[in-house]
Amino acid sequence: MFGCVRGRKNSREKILDAAAELVSEIGSGRLTLDAVAERAGLSKGGLLYNFPSKDALLQGMIQRMIDEVSAEKEALRGQTAPGPNLEARLCTATMLNMRCGNMREIANGLLAASSENPRLLEPVRQIIKETLERLKETSDDLDASLLAWLAVEGLSNFEIHDLSPFSEQDRERIVASIGRLLNKGIAE
Amino acid sequence: MFGCVRGRKNSREKILDAAAELVSEIGSGRLTLDAVAERAGLSKGGLLYNFPSKDALLQGMIQRMIDEVSAEKEALRGQTAPGPNLEARLCTATMLNMRCGNMREIANGLLAASSENPRLLEPVRQIIKETLERLKETSDDLDASLLAWLAVEGLSNFEIHDLSPFSEQDRERIVASIGRLLNKGIAE
């Protein structure tokens, strides 16, 4: 076909998958190059060829997360009904949707990065800043948008750390009330 | 005088202080026993006498955090005006108050623990579960209480990771709207 099948692209993806899996299995602090290499079906040398250092690997993980989240968000943008606080509804829906599947991996990767080297979170910081700016520009009810955003962040954080005390019903109720908040705002 | 000045009680506190400081200085993943010992003005052997393993140290850090937060909360209980959703107002105020000072240390310790060994978060999980139960039992407006709680969690998480995009004004505005949410609920 086109390009090399055992090419760099392919290995990189396999490595990032392996790293993400491992982080959610054994915890962010225990991620080692040896383990990633083995899981990815590659020698350590091969891993270090693709990512010349552990920092580079973590950076790669973060970048992929960012890309995935923003892809998910843009995908949702197409299917979201118009209405008030559109941007906030997109942000919250994106996070809430990704729960099953890669959400856990994503945020665990962030943890891995920040426990190893907080500076790696810089791109994330940037995204968050931009998100706030967009919310400020476009929200019909900024208070509601910010609260909804933060609540979803809080919920996600609970779920990431396996700290969530909520039943499925609880969660649905919360999601619904976030929706109400974004549609109707705070009372008075 | 009385007793030993270099008693266990004293050393344990010094060690926990040192560990908390270090975590917020160098990051949760880089905490080593040697560094803690040196910072605490103690040999490594002495450290390991007080906390027989690194796990035990992390556990100690978590327990102290829990105790501090709950003390802060009870202190606030005395000075909080009666009104709707009292428990939620206490939870949120506790978190929001502790920001300057030990809040950062506290949550960084949690990070250290969870990056090293996620099981250490079990006591925290328990606290969260209990908090939810109390909120369910006592809230006048459970939806508002949960949203407020989660929003504060989200905000705290941003601040912990140095990810908060909010200016001081932004933050005040958010705190105010959380207050309004708890007092007046979601519209309609």
Next chain:
DNA sequence: GTTTATATACCGTCTGGACGGTAAAGTGCA
């Protein structure tokens, strides 16, 4: 009240393994 015994608190060194990273030697496609 002095000796003996035991507990408490701490020190400093050592070691074995883990882990990040390097470098030379293949492998196979263009």
Next chain:
DNA sequence: TGCACTTTACCGTCCAGACGGTATATAAAC
């Protein structure tokens, strides 16, 4: 043949924990 990619073999450092030892305090025995 050269280039992209990978393996194998290795190095050096860091670090948790073990261990043997010390000094002070408390208690018990005589």
